[in-house]
Amino acid sequence: MTFTILFVGSGNVGRSVLAAAAVAREFRRVWPRSADDLIVESVGVDAIEGMPVAPHLTTVAARRDLTVDDHLASPMTRERADTADLVLTMSRRQRAQLVLQYPHLRSRTFALLEFLDLLQNATAVRRRAPIGRGDRLESKLRLVVTAVMARHRTVATPADERQWDLFDPYAYSLDVYETVAAAIDAAAHALVGDIAVITGARAGASRSA
Numbered sequence: 001m002t003f004t005i006l007f008v009g010s011g012n013v014g015r016s017v018l019a020a021a022a023v024a025r026e027f028r029r030v031w032p033r034s035a036d037d038l039i040v041e042s043v044g045v046d047a048i049e050g051m052p053v054a055p056h057l058t059t060v061a062a063r064r065d066l067t068v069d070d071h072l073a074s075p076m077t078r079e080r081a082d083t084a085d086l087v088l089t090m091s092r093r094q095r096a097q098l099v100l101q102y103p104h105l106r107s108r109t110f111a112l113l114e115f116l117d118l119l120q121n122a123t124a125v126r127r128r129a130p131i132g133r134g135d136r137l138e139s140k141l142r143l144v145v146t147a148v149m150a151r152h153r154t155v156a157t158p159a160d161e162r163q164w165d166l167f168d169p170y171a172y173s174l175d176v177y178e179t180v181a182a183a184i185d186a187a188a189h190a191l192v193g194d195i196a197v198i199t200g201a202r203a204g205a206s207r208s209a
């Protein structure tokens with residue numbers, strides 16, 4: 001079995017593409033054989049099939065030794081919803097849209113930055129009792145989603161939920177793309193680092209500011 005993480009953006013030519021590439025690389029760094037257990041893909045709620053990535057995205061990706069040139073936009077579909085084990089959106093609005101359209105995704109769909117906050121909380125709670133020790137990566141990830149969902153019921157929502165949104169740089173300057181790319185870098189590092197800690201893959205992980 002495999003575990004599928006689906007990153008969801010708007011047009012699927014910017015943030016979601018970079019997030020998928022960065023997270024996949026972080027998983028390979030911690031779990032070199034992660035490709036055997038993990039599928040990381042991206043789609044867009046408003047994507048036009050076949051559109052190429054934004055030119056500035058290619059630039060910021062290349063600066064991070066990530067290749068996204070061959071990516072073509074793909075829209076969210078029922079099939080994607082049915083096969084995704086974890087859905088991470090670029091904004092809370094996109095999460096709300098997906099849950100409304102696909103109610104069965106409610107328990108496994110989060111804004112990316114929302115998921116990181118809940119994961120950090122779950123990691124603090126479970127640090128002394130790692131979950132999934134000895135299991136395959138895909139089994140560990142299913143337990144992680146369950147643990148995060150449990151924290152969702154107890155962790156207070158911030159006063160301003162916009163802090164869980166990643167700014168959409170489409171049609172903005174290269175500098176704006178760079179700022180958003182840096183935030184995605186930090187999120188990818190934190191996501192995989194905390195998963196490594198909560199599953200006992202390593203004793204500690206540094207979270208980028």
